[in-house]
Amino acid sequence: xxxxxxxxxxxxxxxxxxxxxxxxxxxxxxxxxxxxxxxxxxxxxxxxxxxxxxxxxxxxxxxxxxxxxxxxxxxxxxxxxxxxxxxxxxx
Amino acid sequence: xxxxxxxxxxxxxxxxxxxxxxxxxxxxxxxxxxxxxxxxxxxxxxxxxxxxxxxxxxxxxxxxxxxxxxxxxxxxxxxxxxxxxxxxxxxxxxxxxxxxxxxx
Numbered sequence: 001x002x003x004x005x006x007x008x009x010x011x012x013x014x015x016x017x018x019x020x021x022x023x024x025x026x027x028x029x030x031x032x033x034x035x036x037x038x039x040x041x042x043x044x045x046x047x048x049x050x051x052x053x054x055x056x057x058x059x060x061x062x063x064x065x066x067x068x069x070x071x072x073x074x075x076x077x078x079x080x081x082x083x084x085x086x087x088x089x090x091x
Numbered sequence: 092x093x094x095x096x097x098x099x100x101x102x103x104x105x106x107x108x109x110x111x112x113x114x115x116x117x118x119x120x121x122x123x124x125x126x127x128x129x130x131x132x133x134x135x136x137x138x139x140x141x142x143x144x145x146x147x148x149x150x151x152x153x154x155x156x157x158x159x160x161x162x163x164x165x166x167x168x169x170x171x172x173x174x175x176x177x178x179x180x181x182x183x184x185x186x187x188x189x190x191x192x193x194x195x
Contacts, residue, residue: 001137002133010184010185015186039136041139041141041142044130044143045143048143051123051126052185056126058132
């Protein structure tokens with residue numbers, strides 16, 4: 001079962017009420033928000049209503065909001081060394 | 092140094108969109124095509140179909156199939172030439188306007 005990864009790129013301000021309602025139904029509240037929905041004809045129909053505003057990808061897994069946020073986290077540029085005894089304790 | 096620019100050759104025709112605006116319009120048309128393609132491919136992989144997607148493919152031309160006339164202008168019965176620049180369409184960057192009325 002695959003998922004649609006839908007990102008809102010353009011706002012629906014000034015568009016017909018219907019577009020705003022479709023975005024609300026999809027769970028997109030502000031620009032650059034990302035939601036995941038199972039691939040189904042009903043979600044496809046919703047995407048078609050707002051196709052000018054969103055970016056869509058197909059993916060195998062649904063991610064949580066935190067996981068989506070962590071994708072954007074830059075590499076810290078360092079790593080913390082641990083002593084042998086600490087590593088043993090973790091095991 | 093002489094550089095042949097549009098401005099030196101008398102500028103663009105009245106009512107014509109500047110090239111960067113036209114480029115952005117083509118980019119938006121392609122992005123809509125991409126969304127519909129992705130949705131259609133995903134549904135096909137799951138053995139499903141959608142009425143809205145099928146209708147889009149049956150009725151709407153793709154960006155590369157469209158004539159420049161249809162990409163950058165739209166029909167208007169009140170204009171002398173029956174065409175006006177697409178930026179006069181309200182919310183034109185967020186609506187799909189690809190086909191003409193029958194006979195035009």
